[in-house]
Amino acid sequence: MSAPLLxxxxxxxxxxxxxxxxxxxxxxxxxxxxxxxxxxGSGKTTLLNLIGGALAPDAGEVVxxxxxxxxxxxxxxxxxxxxSLMRTDWGFVHQDSSRGLRMNVSAGGNIGERLMAVGDRHYxxxxxxxxxxxxxxxxxxxxxxDPPTTYSGGMRQRLxxxxxxxxxxxxxxxxxxxxxxxxxxxxxxLDLLRGLIADMGLAVVLVTHDLAVARLLSxxxxxxxxxxxxxxxxxxxxxxxxxxxxxxxxxxxxxxA
Amino acid sequence: MSALQANELLRVERLSKAFTLHLHGGARxxxxxxxxxxxxxxxxxxxxxxxxxxxxxxxxxxxxxxxIGEGRILLADGDRVIDVARAxxxxxxxxxxxIVGYVSQFLRVIPRVGAIDxxxxxxxxxxxxxxxxxxxAASLLARLDLPERLWSVPPATFSGGEQQxxxxxxxxxxxxxxxxxxxxxxxxxxxxxxxxxxxxxxxxALGTGFLATFHDEDVRARVADRIVDVSLFxxxxxx
Numbered sequence: 001m002s003a004p005l006l007x008x009x010x011x012x013x014x015x016x017x018x019x020x021x022x023x024x025x026x027x028x029x030x031x032x033x034x035x036x037x038x039x040x041g042s043g044k045t046t047l048l049n050l051i052g053g054a055l056a057p058d059a060g061e062v063v064x065x066x067x068x069x070x071x072x073x074x075x076x077x078x079x080x081x082x083x084s085l086m087r088t089d090w091g092f093v094h095q096d097s098s099r100g101l102r103m104n105v106s107a108g109g110n111i112g113e114r115l116m117a118v119g120d121r122h123y124x125x126x127x128x129x130x131x132x133x134x135x136x137x138x139x140x141x142x143x144x145x146d147p148p149t150t151y152s153g154g155m156r157q158r159l160x161x162x163x164x165x166x167x168x169x170x171x172x173x174x175x176x177x178x179x180x181x182x183x184x185x186x187x188x189x190l191d192l193l194r195g196l197i198a199d200m201g202l203a204v205v206l207v208t209h210d211l212a213v214a215r216l217l218s219x220x221x222x223x224x225x226x227x228x229x230x231x232x233x234x235x236x237x238x239x240x241x242x243x244x245x246x247x248x249x250x251x252x253x254x255x256x257a
Numbered sequence: 258m259s260a261l262q263a264n265e266l267l268r269v270e271r272l273s274k275a276f277t278l279h280l281h282g283g284a285r286x287x288x289x290x291x292x293x294x295x296x297x298x299x300x301x302x303x304x305x306x307x308x309x310x311x312x313x314x315x316x317x318x319x320x321x322x323x324x325i326g327e328g329r330i331l332l333a334d335g336d337r338v339i340d341v342a343r344a345x346x347x348x349x350x351x352x353x354x355x356i357v358g359y360v361s362q363f364l365r366v367i368p369r370v371g372a373i374d375x376x377x378x379x380x381x382x383x384x385x386x387x388x389x390x391x392x393x394a395a396s397l398l399a400r401l402d403l404p405e406r407l408w409s410v411p412p413a414t415f416s417g418g419e420q421q422x423x424x425x426x427x428x429x430x431x432x433x434x435x436x437x438x439x440x441x442x443x444x445x446x447x448x449x450x451x452x453x454x455x456x457x458x459x460x461x462a463l464g465t466g467f468l469a470t471f472h473d474e475d476v477r478a479r480v481a482d483r484i485v486d487v488s489l490f491x492x493x494x495x496x
Contacts, residue, residue: 029347032347187368187369188369191368194367216367219346219350220346233346234321234322234346234349236322237322237323240317240323241322241323241324243324244279245279245280248279248280249279252280
């Protein structure tokens with residue numbers, strides 16, 4: 001088996017006296033979807049930010065295998081390398097779409113921007129890509145010139161996904177991607193994500209408090225509590241036969257519809 | 258430590274399992290103790306014993322869905338052997354794609370995905386191309402007598418028996434050497450039970466091994482080569 005795409009080694013982070021993330025280590029392979037679950041305050045978003053480079057750890061290291069095959073510690077990348085990674089090989093889907101989109105730029109512009117950032121200047125080609133990706137995320141092509149301020153919540157999330165995938169990243173970070181959406185809208189988004197992850201062979205780090213979302217989208221789960229990973233493993237194993245007391249509590253607290 | 262004999266697809270050795278219920282004062286709920294048996298190519302081994310004796314738990318452990326308490330579960334993978342008790346998540350997922358399939362009692366439906374696509378996806382995962390996978394899905398759904406007008410409909414609204422037929426079609430769509438069946442015929446009428454019995458017989462002739470539970474005596478008598486009485490290994494009474 002080839003080297004992991006990403007490996008986190010001993011990641012720790014404190015906010016003042018509060019440990020938000022304690023000695024977390026894991027590996028992520030290409031094409032693998034990993035869910036980080038836990039209640040709010042468990043440290044899952046901190047962990048996501050540490051892996052995605054938005055936060056610097058107090059201790060530990062994240063190593064990423066770049067497109068050219070070299071393994072690099074994120075802390076060793078210069079600003080230009082880091083930005084290029086985030087614009088090409090990584091994607092981010094935020095719960096709050098205004099963090100992932102430019103709200104006053106047209107949908108086509110939002111998608112095209114990522115292509116322009118990697119050097120594409122051909123207007124016709126950029127627009128054709130934007131149209132193709134709007135189609136793949138099920139947004140009517142007639143809406144290409146409208147800004148996301150005129151879109152519904154579910155459409156904005158789909159536009160975020162299109163904007164990210166247009167550069168064919170290998171790794172997507174998702175923070176509660178279906179949070180705050182109506183249930184029917186969630187189902188459509190989840191199904192779309194599931195298909196795209198499988199078709200594109202994407203690796204995913206998904207933060208969610210929703211165990212049903214984790215079950216549908218992820219291969220493997222890390223359960224976090226008070227900044228620590230207390231249980232991990234194959235997603236259906238962790239959810240169907242949880243071992244840790246806290247995981248048993250989480251699983252048993254879900255209302256079956 | 259012996260690995261697998263030639264022709265063995267699955268070897269369960271001294272398998273034990275208990276649940277620890279942390280939300281109920283850490284109560285320990287024993288399930289099974291010291292279970293050993295094998296499944297050979299072309300053989301159908303049926304787990305017997307009353308309800309609650311631990312049959313489904315054994316099936317789930319063999320599929321990597323439940324934690325294995327003690328013992329080993331060895332799966333043949335060509336010349337290699339996978340110990341399900343020790344394999345990592347990636348190896349289990351790989352084994353599920355290529356080697357071991359599972360038909361549960363209930364279909365876990367995926368929103369918006371039509372019945373034929375649920376089945377075709379399983380065929381595609383095991384290596385068939387898109388068109389071949391769809392053909393295979395269509396032929397299985399037809400054999401299981403699911404009305405063609407339902408094929409493109411997501412199974413969420415189907416009856417229990419219709420969902421179960423989609424589930425069975427999905428399980429048989431791949432090219433797994435070992436199929437685990439957990440009460441696959443429970444909600445089927447006699448004609449559809451017959452179709453499942455035929456499917457099992459055909460795959461056995463091709464060398465597929467089965468590990469199954471059936472509460473239906475008639476089905477059991479027609480497909481089982483061997484019955485392993487799980488109550489001999491049950492730990493429930495001792496609790």
